[in-house]
């Protein structure tokens with residue numbers, strides 16, 4: 349394992365990375381070798397058999413058994429080696445060890461949600477213990493996403509209505525970048541128009557614009573002790589702090605902040621400033637008062653009542669937020685005046 353990466357490859361941070369890189373470099377250097385061989389021999393022949401005076405005719409040559417045998421057998425062996433090597437690593441990467449830790453991954457426009465055994469969850473930060481095999485069971489709630497951790501040499505499509513599996517073991521503690529590597533959309537023109545109508549230049553970006561390009565996060569590989577501590581703390585559900593403070597934490601940790609401001613400026617979604625009790629215009633022309641039930645519905649079923657002037661791009665938080673967490677968010681909203 350090479351923790352610093354090699355010429356063409358990033359650090360090797362999983363147990364299968366070295367094998368993947370080995371095969372990559374084998375194919376790479378074999379290609380260079382054959383390139384030089386073919387080009388070299390062509391150049392040599394071009395020079396040696398260049399036209400020199402009147403053409404001399406050779407006798408007809410039908411074939412050369414030795415030569416043909418060689419150029420059939422050597423490439424076949426090489427290709428076979430690549431197949432056996434590649435298929436071996438493919439199998440190793442497909443079949444998780446029996447005792448692997450099970451984590452559920454949900455890809456959703458535009459974040460990753462992780463559910464751990466015992467009911468803890470996190471968004472955009474996957475926390476795993478070092479030196480333990482981890483199996484991810486992944487699915488999408490909307491379009492195709494793809495889970496990609498370059499340092500682990502792992503990439504797997506995440507598809508709606510089916511599970512895809514992936515497993516890895518990261519021996520060293522560290523923080524590794526996670527990407528979505530399947531184009532999964534971005535905020536639409538109408539939303540941009542809302543920005544402009546609000547006189548807010550896109551470049552004066554107070555909000556992150558959301559879309560495929562910033563759907564990502566990190567994999568944090570930590571010691572077993574830290575992992576257990578993480579499970580415990582994320583399971584506490586705001587124990588020991590007030591609902592309002594817990595709600596504010598969730599506002600940031602559950603990514604609400606990327607679309608909703610609390611200072612009155614428009615983002616991809618309506619600001620939360622003064623939201624509680626506000627009279628909202630709905631896209632069907634009616635209006636509704638933003639009370640507890642409306643807010644709860646907006647979080648669990650964002651498409652049910654879409655605020656006028658906005659697109660229906662908010663992901664549903666069904667299954668991501670427990671009742672107490674929704675209560676905390678509402679309590680927090682009441683404080684944003």
Ligand SMILES: [Cu+2]
Pocket residue numbers: 455458492493494528529530531532560563
């Ligand atoms: Cu995506």
